[in-house]
Amino acid sequence: MNIVIFGLTISSSWGNGHATLWRGLCRALHAHGHRVVFFERDVPYYAHNRDLWELPGGALILYQDWAEISGRAKRELALADAAIVTSYCPDALAAGDMLLDARRPLHVFYDLDTPVTLANLGQGEPVAYIGPRELRDFDLVLSYTGGAALQELQSRLGARRVAPLYGHVDPEVHCPAQPVEAYRADLSYIGTYAADRQQTLGKLLIEPARQRPHHRFLIAGAQYPIDFPWTDNIYFVRHLPPSEHPAFFASSRLTLNVTRRAMADMGWCPSGRLFEAAACGAPLISDTWDGLGDFFTPGREILVAERAEDVTAALDLSDAELARMATDARERVLAEHTSERRARELVALLGERPSEARQQLSMEA
Template sequence: MKIVIFGLTISSSWGNGHATLWRGLCKNLIRLGHDVAFFERDVSYYAAARDFHELPGGRLELYSDWETVRPTARRAAGDADAIIVTSYCPDATDATALSLDCARAIHVFYDLDTPITLARLSTGEQVPYIGAEGLGCFDLVLSFTGGDAVFREFRRLAGARRIEALYGHVDPDIHRPAASQPHYRADLSYLGTYSKDRQHTLESLFTSAAAVRLDLRFLIAGAQYPPDFPWSPNIYFVRHLPPSEHAAFFASSRLTLNLTRKPMAEMGWCPSGRLFEAAACGAPLLSDVWEGITEFFEPGTEILLARDRSDVLAALERQDDELRRIAAHARERTLDQHSSARRARELVALLEGIQQHDASQPAFEES
């Protein structure tokens, strides 16, 4: 298939979770023999932290504005088998209109920010990457967050007809066990961009534990942390960690924490890409709790769960050999069920299914 994508970014992993996911997915689509083109608006903040400059075997089209790129985009989309428009694509509505002009293509919307989208739709707030016609014009809506409740809301609020989950994933070529590095050494680490709706959980599980265990080393890596963040002397900070450094970061962590943004945690079925990345690198996982997490990892065997500070402190007391066993089980499951190659095959199967069946038949029926 020829697949054309209009997305937020693939070229810069700074301050977003989209880029790393798209890199793994596109690479594996290309390995499967598909023709992939990714269109990205060239904005200054991503250009300043660009860590991916070409799409090997595919095409990365950076453009300054939609009017300039429109002819190129139209040519690329004209003979496409599938056109994917994503959440937070700055030109999503224009790309959607262009997509709908291409009658032969399968029209796909991929929401990598499902809870934010549904929260805005539920209050009547305008969602800039969804046009006034909603999502009923798409043959397929993919959601980064799963569960029947999510599917119902997409159908009710945006008129989506066929909805499927396409969860996060990891590229084990990038995220794999590596040598520990002294500058990343940590008893408990956390990798994530600052988010206001994640801050309460970060404080209750991470910074509060650091305040109690001043004898241990805690490490945060991520962008956009404010000056008034509640640091303590034993919390260290890496301002931006490119994907090339993720493996060393996780390999240097005795235990790493996964946190979920509040809207996602409330909906459940929301495994982050970071969760799978850490597992693929062989880091023992500690996560906040949300509905559906047990479908991705088995608590106590493949992952540890924390509802409050006492759970974090208890996890830090576990023996090293026990943590290593948990990490090994999580890595095995991740490589089998949550790799970028697995998600690429899932996406292809969904697209082929639409080619073979009536595109108007919804995949989700309300009970």
């Protein structure tokens, strides 16, 4: 297949969760002989933190403004079997209009931020990547979130055919590694700062750090404010590129996952960090949300925490207990949640010819 994608970013992993997912997916697609062309607006904050410059087996098209590459986009769409526009793509509306005018490819919208999309719409806030006709003209709508979100995309935004395409991990990037002293910690956490995660992060990391002053805690991420409530035993790494994740996870006895509020409320929205940490062999502890048990078995493959005492109890487990749990989680991820697995799922979803899909959807409507 020739697949054209209009997305947020694949070139920079700074401050977003999209790039690492696309890299793993594109690598797996390329391994199966598919060609991907990724269009990304070249914004300063990603340009200054770029850690990928080309797309093997395809093309990375960086551009300053839409008019600059509209001709190239039309040419690529004329050759495409499938074309995808994503949530938070800066030119989603223009790209979506052009994509929907192209007769050859399957027309796809992929919302990697479904709970945020639906929450904003529910509050009457504008969503810049959803046009006036919403999602009703797309042949297929993919969602990073399953469960009730799929029905809401249909009932609220008019999506006709929906399917989940969950997060995943590339085991060639995220795999067991040697510990590094600079990342040594009893409990670690990777995540861009988000205000709606702060309350949970306070309960599950900051309060345990206060209760255990002789333990070492470590946060890695971007955009943390000056007034963040640091303690003397919480250390910080400003930004950690994906290449450093394995060493980071390997250097911690336990790593924490904290889900954004809208995603936790909706459920069935596993963070890519969960799969990455598990693939690296790190013992996991997470806040709880509906659907978590569909991805990991609580108590066997992952620990679940609702309060600080759950975290401190986890820190008291033996190394052997944590290692057994990490081994089970890694086996689960390698069997069910790799980029290779998601690529096969995506190809299967895209396999229906556009004319057949549109005819079927027209009959269903």
